Amino acid sequence: MAKIRPRKHAVQARSRATIAAIREATARILAERGLGAVTTNAVAERAGVSIGSLYQYFPGRDAILADLLRDKLTALLDDIETATEAPGFDAATRAMLTGLARSYLARPALASALLYVETLIGDDAEIAGMRRRLGEAVVGFLVRHDISEPEIAARDIVAMTRALAMTAGLAGETDEAAVVDRMARAVSGYLGRTP
Amino acid sequence: MAKIRPRKHAVQARSRATIAAIREATARILAERGLGAVTTNAVAERAGVSIGSLYQYFPGRDAILADLLRDKLTALLDDIETATEAPGFDAATRAMLTGLARSYLARPALASALLYVETLIGDDAEIAGMRRRLGEAVVGFLVRHDISEPEIAARDIVAMTRALAMTAGLAGETDEAAVVDRMARAVSGYLGRTP
Amino acid sequence: MAKIRPRKHAVQARSRATIAAIREATARILAERGLGAVTTNAVAERAGVSIGSLYQYFPGRDAILADLLRDKLTALLDDIETATEAPGFDAATRAMLTGLARSYLARPALASALLYVETLIGDDAEIAGMRRRLGEAVVGFLVRHDISEPEIAARDIVAMTRALAMTAGLAGETDEAAVVDRMARAVSGYLGRTP
Amino acid sequence: MAKIRPRKHAVQARSRATIAAIREATARILAERGLGAVTTNAVAERAGVSIGSLYQYFPGRDAILADLLRDKLTALLDDIETATEAPGFDAATRAMLTGLARSYLARPALASALLYVETLIGDDAEIAGMRRRLGEAVVGFLVRHDISEPEIAARDIVAMTRALAMTAGLAGETDEAAVVDRMARAVSGYLGRTP
DNA sequence: GATGAATGAGAGTTCATTCAT
DNA sequence: GATGAATGAACTCTCATTCAT
Secondary structure, eight states, X not given: OOOXXXXXXXXXXXXXXXXXXXXXXXXXXXXXXXXXXXXXXXXHHHHTOXXXXXXXXXXXXXXXXXXXXXXXXXXXXXXXXXXXXXXXXXXXXXXXXHHHHHHHHSSHHHXXXXXXXXXXXXXXXXXXXXXXXXXXXXXXXXXHTTOSSHHHHHHHHHHHHHHHXXXXXXXXXXXXXXXHHHHHHHHHHHHTOOO | OOOOSOOSOTTSHXXXXXXXXXXXXXXXXXXXXXXXXXXXXXXXXXXXXXXXXXXXXXXXXXHHHXXXXXXXXXXXXXXXXXXXXXXXHHHHHHHHHXXXXXXXXXXXXXXXXXXXXXXXXXXXXXXXXXXXXXXXXXXXHHHHTTOSSHHHHHHHHHHHHHHHHHHHHHTTOOOHHXXXXXXXXXXHHHHTXXX | OOOOSOOSOTTSHHHHHHHHHHHHHHHHHHHHHOGGGOOHHHHHHHHTOOHHHHHHHOSSHHHHHHHXXXXXXXXXXXXXXXXXXXXXXXXXXXXXXXXXXXHHHSSHHHHHHHHHHHHHHOOOHHHHHHHHHHHHHHHHHHHHTTOSSHHHHHHHHHHHHHHXXXXXXXXXXXXXXXXXXXXXXXXXXXXXXXX | OOOOSXXXXXXXXXXXXXXXXXXXXXXXXXXXXXXXXXXXXXXXXXXXXXXXXXXXXXXXXXXXXXXXXXXXXXXXXXXXXXXXXXXXXXXXXXXXXXXXXXXXXXXXXXXXXXXXXXXXXXXXXXXXXXXXHHHHHHHHHHHHTTOSSHHHHHHHHHHHHHHHHHHHHHTTOOOHHHHHXXXXXXXXXXXXXXX
């Protein structure tokens, strides 16, 4: 992937609306028809914006995708960092899983596609940094609670609960608490601790 | 996706070798550089075959991808159907997880990309049938062992253990037994049964 | 090329400053990065002017280029017409060559690019008129001094001395007198007269 | 300018015809309507070839232009290197000027446009090498004949005689010998030697 | 007047697919 | 059958120009 940094920052209100429309159009197409359908022309048309305007704000298709990904990671990271600092193993675990569920249960098709986009990017400093901080937050939490092999456990837990939430979302589930319950059962079994 | 059925030719040895080369080339490019890099010309070149020959055996790009996916699902389905018929809950569970681990631990980048390809296809009867049978095998197994909400449980278990195996593979792990152990802990916690 | 006539506005001081800035920005970009880099947005930015203002004063990109070309030709024409009216063949020749050297030795990259621009315009009455007057001045001079085939000689002399000066300038030479000396040797040889 | 190296070398006769058609179409458009009119689509259409074919053989517009330029320089270089090795100052001079005249008198509009293209390229090793060898051939010749300041003289002579020939060609002249005569007069005057 | 967001024609380029050899 | 040259629809992106603020 190439040219990922955004082009200019919105000053006027009109600009901000244009950027928001482009982002939302990209998200919708990505969720509904997959990465291959995300062409700059399709995005511009869906956003009700000319192709020229799209290029005023983004240097290319990949930059819009990276923007969406950054947004998603930022939200998740906020949730996870807050959650893992909560006192008490059970409460913190539950908060962490709730954060993951929220992130992947809503718009699961989009989340799934963005997960694939993430594998294609790989060399953006900001995104890499977020991924690292996300991992560190979970690892730190596990270390504080004396979990053995915390790096592997963190990786396993995030991967499997995320997949569970996403699959549930794709199947149409919306009851966050119910999904978190199932995630929690798996995690407690995995860690050998009963939350 | 369009034109997914393979062309019927593969009778002679040379044909079979050509087809295998095309498939392997596609798999490698898919794993190494992603779906976007899988162009028919790139595949033909990597396979050491002319673009004309490629079209002799496959009606188009998507048919090669569908072929890879069918292969992967066939192998997994065989493993899972055999495993779930094993006597004893614990042994059957372990066999099932071993099948999943084998399928997603080896060539995890390819498996990950094929998982994404699977979401793009969706309307191929054979693939849909395989997915259904895979689900039914797991659901049937859970029903036979009195697990409540077996449809949801089947979906959750497959999703999360598959993700765990794939992530482990992407991180470079190759010890299948170790990965299966972790998968098993999660599953037993999820089901509330100690295997 | 299209829409070449300047817009009539340049009355106030601010206007004149804006126009000058646009012209100079165009000249610099043309000299440094070639005609292809002369885009209206690039010119506006370099001139520190909004794109809207640029179109306030010029009907389009080509009009700015035509303006630069007219300026250059006007200056050259003044020099040449004055020079060719000087008494004495040698003094007049030298004055004429000095005019050419001055015009093409300073900012030779700009001069070279404008020479190319000139071939692209071709249908502007004012520019065509200047070219004609330039030719007539030199032809008249040669006629007055009994040079045979004055039309061809005028064309040859201007072409070759201009190229010599421009090339010298591009090579970094700045000593006008030295360049004029070399031009004069070529001209005297060409005409068979020793100045 | 970017991507200047040719893409693949013609194997079949059909390929060679396609390449020739693309080159000739480019040359014609360049001569008739200038560099700005040389678009890949225009070239393909004029060549009676699809745009895809153009990109099979050239990585982009600039590569076709570079190809034309290389061809022109190769032909000129052959002529000049042979000419400057001729025994006798006068004969060698005349041969050299004949080479220049031939190169710039035929298709002068094309030659003029290519001269502009040359200023835009600048960083192609092969073209730079040719320019260097061209200069060295003329400098060497002047050195062998005891001309003072041979580098400057070589530059001046090539620049001015080339311009003379090109201008004559643009004016419709075709009599090579007549043009060479005029070039020779200028050169002998410049060098202070009567050939 | 000045600004700069928006427009869209058109240029560059790729790639799935066909078909003459 | 195999080959690879040719095709052209579709995509990415730029830039001259307009117009609401």
